[in-house]
Amino acid sequence: MEVSPEILERWDKEFFWHPFTQMKVYREEENIIFERGEGVYLYDVKGRKYIDAISSLWCNVHGHNHPKLNKAIEEQLKKVAHTTTLGSSNVPAILLAKKLVDITPKGLTKVFYSEDGAEAVEIAIKLAYHYWRNKGEKRKLFITLSNAYHGDTIGAVSVGGIDLFHGTYRDLLFETVRLPSPYLYCKKEYGGLSERCVQDLLTKLEEVLKEREDTVAVILESGIQAAAGMLPYPKGFLKGVREITKRYNVLLILDEVATGFGRTGTMFYCEQEGVTPDLMCLGKGLTGGYLPLAATLTTEEIFEAFLGEFGEAKHFYHGHTYTGNNLACAVALANIEVFEEERTLEKLKPKIELLSERLKEFWELDHVGDVRQLGFMAGIELVKDKKTGEPYPYGERTGFKVARMCWEKGVFLRPLGDVMVLMMPLVIGEEEMSYVIDTLKWAISKL
Ligand SMILES: *Cc1c(COP(=O)(O)O)cnc(C)c1O
Numbered sequence: 001m002e003v004s005p006e007i008l009e010r011w012d013k014e015f016f017w018h019p020f021t022q023m024k025v026y027r028e029e030e031n032i033i034f035e036r037g038e039g040v041y042l043y044d045v046k047g048r049k050y051i052d053a054i055s056s057l058w059c060n061v062h063g064h065n066h067p068k069l070n071k072a073i074e075e076q077l078k079k080v081a082h083t084t085t086l087g088s089s090n091v092p093a094i095l096l097a098k099k100l101v102d103i104t105p106k107g108l109t110k111v112f113y114s115e116d117g118a119e120a121v122e123i124a125i126k127l128a129y130h131y132w133r134n135k136g137e138k139r140k141l142f143i144t145l146s147n148a149y150h151g152d153t154i155g156a157v158s159v160g161g162i163d164l165f166h167g168t169y170r171d172l173l174f175e176t177v178r179l180p181s182p183y184l185y186c187k188k189e190y191g192g193l194s195e196r197c198v199q200d201l202l203t204k205l206e207e208v209l210k211e212r213e214d215t216v217a218v219i220l221e222s223g224i225q226a227a228a229g230m231l232p233y234p235k236g237f238l239k240g241v242r243e244i245t246k247r248y249n250v251l252l253i254l255d256e257v258a259t260g261f262g263r264t265g266t267m268f269y270c271e272q273e274g275v276t277p278d279l280m281c282l283g284k285g286l287t288g289g290y291l292p293l294a295a296t297l298t299t300e301e302i303f304e305a306f307l308g309e310f311g312e313a314k315h316f317y318h319g320h321t322y323t324g325n326n327l328a329c330a331v332a333l334a335n336i337e338v339f340e341e342e343r344t345l346e347k348l349k350p351k352i353e354l355l356s357e358r359l360k361e362f363w364e365l366d367h368v369g370d371v372r373q374l375g376f377m378a379g380i381e382l383v384k385d386k387k388t389g390e391p392y393p394y395g396e397r398t399g400f401k402v403a404r405m406c407w408e409k410g411v412f413l414r415p416l417g418d419v420m421v422l423m424m425p426l427v428i429g430e431e432e433m434s435y436v437i438d439t440l441k442w443a444i445s446k447l
Contacts, residue, residue, distance in 0.1 A: 005045040008033055032407065037064025040428045042412055050412035053436045055425045057414070058226070060289030061261055062338050063427045069288050072334035076327050085113070085324035092329035099336055100295060103267055105276040108297040112316075113324040117257035117283030118151025120294035121219075124253045124279040125155045126318055127298060128217040131251070134305040134314050140175065143208055143218040143250075147181035149227030150219065150255050150281075159219050162228055177208050183231035183372075193234035202240040209248040217251035217278070223269035223374055226258040229419035230372045230379025239273040251278040251302075257294070261285030261335070262345055262426050264375030265352050278302060288335035289425075293328035348426050351433060352376055355422070358437045367447045378422040382444065392418055398447070405443040411436050420444070 003011075013027045033045045040063055042050045052060060062069065076092060083090050097111040112127070114120055125142065132139040148161040158173040160166045161181070166173075179201065186197035209215055218241060225231040238254075245252040254277035259269040263285065266272055270280070279302070283294035308314040322328075339345065352375055362368045362380050369383030369391075382399060384392045392398040399415030406413050415421055420440060424433060 005033065008045055032412070039063040039065070040425050040432055048410070050407065050410050051428075051432055051436055052425060053406075053411050053413050053440075054421055054423045055285075056289050057284075058258055058263070058423045059284040059287075060425045061285045061335060061427070062288050062342065062344065063425050064289075066288065066338065068338055068341075069290055069331050069334050072330045073290070073327055076330035079326075081327055082322065082325050084321075086319050090324060090326045090329070092326050092333055093324035096329040096333045096336075099333055100282070100297060103336060104280060104297055105268070105270060107276040107299055108280055109300050110298050110303045112296045112298070113329075114294045114296070114320055115292040115322055115325075115328075116151065116294050117255075117281065118153045118156040119320065120257065120281035120283050120296045121150040121159070121253075121255060122153055122155040123296040123318060124219070124255075124281050124298075125159065125217075127296065127302060127316065128251045128253060128279060130316060131302050131305050132216060139214045139216045141212050141215045142174070142176045143205065143215060144176045144178050145181055145220060145225070146178050147184065147225050147228035147231065148178075148219075148221060149225065150221070151257075177212065179204055179208070181225060181228065181231060182233045182237055183225065186234055193232070195234075195236065198234050198236045198240055201237060202244060205241060205244055206248075209244065209250065215248070215250045217253050218245050219253040220255065222254045222256045222259045223264055223272070224259060224377060226377065227416060229381065229416050230374070230377060230421060232372055232374040236273070238270065238275050242273075242275045242277070253277060253279040253281070255281045257281055257283040259374075259377075261288075262339065262348060263377055263423070265345070265348060266375075267339070267345065269374075286335070287328055287332045288338070290331045290335070291325070291328040293325065293332055342427075344426050348376060351426075351428070351430065354430060354433060355437075358434070361437075361441060362444070365441065365444050367444060376424065376426060379416070380420040380422070380440070380444070382418040382420065382447070402440075402443045402447070405446065406439050409439045409442070411439045413440070 034042050035045045036043050040051055042052045085093055100111050101109055112123055114123055142159055144159045144161055146161040150156040150159050157166050157169055161178050182201055186193050190197040242252055254270055256268050260282045278299055280297045287293045306314055306316055359371050359373055362371045367382050368380055369389050370381040372379045384390045399418040403413040403415050
């Protein structure tokens with residue numbers, strides 16, 4: 001059935017409730033309806049072309065319509081699209097599990113699949129909680145950070161710290177202790193991401209742990225609070241948290257959903273701090289941006305706490321219909337192979353340097369209050385008054401207006417509030433990168 005762009009637009013507004021979208025406003029505006037993609041380019045139903053500068057919400061890695069990734073799905077499709085993994089298995093899920101154990105930090109030896117990042121976090125939370133139960137300890141407290149984001153299901157929201165998204169549900173959530181958001185705290189109290197600030201934050205963590213022997217785990221995003229507006233941690237923070245969690249015998253859950261698969265310059269951010277968590281959550285880039293798949297990796301120690309005779313009922317009563325889906329696992333495996341074949345991380349290095357260089361130019365703009373970067377992830381914060389740092393009123397949607405101006409010039413962006421996000425596919429060329437940066441600079445300069 002061929003349906004005209006006009007009818008699609010009408011039906012989109014009539015039937016489709018979009019995520020994180022004020023539908024009243026959406027229905028009053030003209031929106032993009034994507035139809036196809038090729039490399040770093042996306043095309044809409046009207047034939048307009050855009051560079052995908054946010055990797056289709058941070059998940060695309062090697063570009064759209066990649067021949068090897070397409071082929072992996074096509075080949076698997078000829079065999080079977082989906083078979084259950086509840087008590088049985090499938091070939092790509094086995095191969096991928098082995099591969100993930102090979103490429104993640106030493107010590108992570110078991111893979112539990114799900115479909116989205118939030119589920120990977122839910123599973124980590126439940127595994128951590130259940131682990132202590134199986135060890136005969138009743139613990140219940142999770143330690144989190146202000147401004148954390150781990151997804152939108154209720155468990156993930158419980159450990160989240162963005163009041164705008166999470167505040168409404170407060171009554172439904174379990175107890176957590178929230179430490180300050182490292183970037184914002186260090187900037188406010190120490191004028192920057194200093195070592196002294198790291199020590200201060202770690203002392204705060206220790207104080208909580210001394211008080212609360214019922215702590216299950218500390219849960220953190222790895223390296224950067226991305227959804228909060230690209231707020232990187234000071235160096236050494238993660239390493240310090242790992243040391244303290246070990247010392248106090250509590251688990252460390254690292255959420256690498258946004259940072260995994262090369263986004264920070266290494267395959268996973270925790271490598272840069274030499275940290276192995278007890279539980280690690282993967283999603284987004286796991287399938288190169290092709291299909292929904294997530295994974296929670298864990299250690300032998302945690303896995304073994306769930307072993308017992310059937311009648312002991314110690315096992316993990318958790319699973320989803322599509323857990324370990326064959327097509328998704330097949331493409332995830334191909335995604336990792338492309339990293340090796342195309343030397344993606346090696347080629348990314350000069351692009352990260354180029355990004356750093358070019359980001360400096362944004363400081364000169366009148367309405368830029370801060371510029372932040374971790375690897376190939378960047379955030380440019382717009383402010384109404386550069387001198388005082390006064391933000392634009394929330395209702396004005398300044399970030400979104402800037403994004404729309406970029407759309408007009410063929411650059412697809414989606415900001416986080418008034419933080420302009422650059423999260424380009426790792427495969428992007430330097431010329432396209434420059435076009436994205438020039439366009440964004442131009443749009444901000446028009447404010
Ligand atoms: C996106 C994200 C999630 C949630 O993943 P979904 O697939 O959207 O459920 C969790 N944690 C982090 C750090 C994320 O960036």
